[in-house]
Amino acid sequence: MLKKGLTVMYPIYGPGTVTDISLEEVGDKSLNYCHIEFKNTNLSVAVPMDKFADFGIRTLSSKAAVKDALKELDRQFRIKDSELEAIELEIDLKMKSGSLTDAAWVIAFLKSLSKKRAKEDKKLNSFQQDTLEKAENFLKLEVEMVLGKRAADKL
Incomplete structure (x- = not known):
């Protein structure tokens, strides 16, 4: 309530x-x-x-829910350029969901994409970079509130 x-x-x-x-x-x-x-x-x-x-x-999420969401950060993705447009729509929906697990998924995906782009001497586009920063901030703020500043600083 x-x-x-x-x-x-x-x-x-x-x-x-x-x-x-x-x-x-x-x-x-x-x-x-x-x-x-x-x-x-x-x-x-x-x-x-x-x-x-x-x-x-x-x-706010429970401590257990935050710890479960943080496991998403370890995910690795194989990304095909042909899938990016559809995935960007999914990313937008996940960011709007308010779910901590969804935010962690977005971070893991965009970091995988960033690594892929770096191998091609490219960077994330402005939408992707902005979304990554928002997702990281959202995650870090909730981790700090639930698990403490030390846990958030490790992210």
Whole structure:
């Protein structure tokens, strides 16, 4: 159950604190909104509570779930250039899911792609590089909150 002061994870933005839960009139409807403030940015949002799952917003993962997600970082991928366009759509969906395991999968995939590109004297494109940085930040922030700063610094 959501309550004021609870830390939640929002895809891409990372951890935020619930600052208020309010009932607001929108047209002829009354909707419950959750107001979230993000510490690492000057961003605050109000999200209809019935849309949390659609936006991938969730509470912090358990220690066991974080440790399981970190196992994804060890995955290796064989990547064919012909598959990249379809995989970029999958990457986008995984980033929007809010799942820590999905973020770790994205990191492992893009690092495998980066190694492949380096062998060809190429780099990740701007979308891939930006997504890698966002996924790493998202993962690191949650690892720090759940397992501590020392664990996050090892990433």
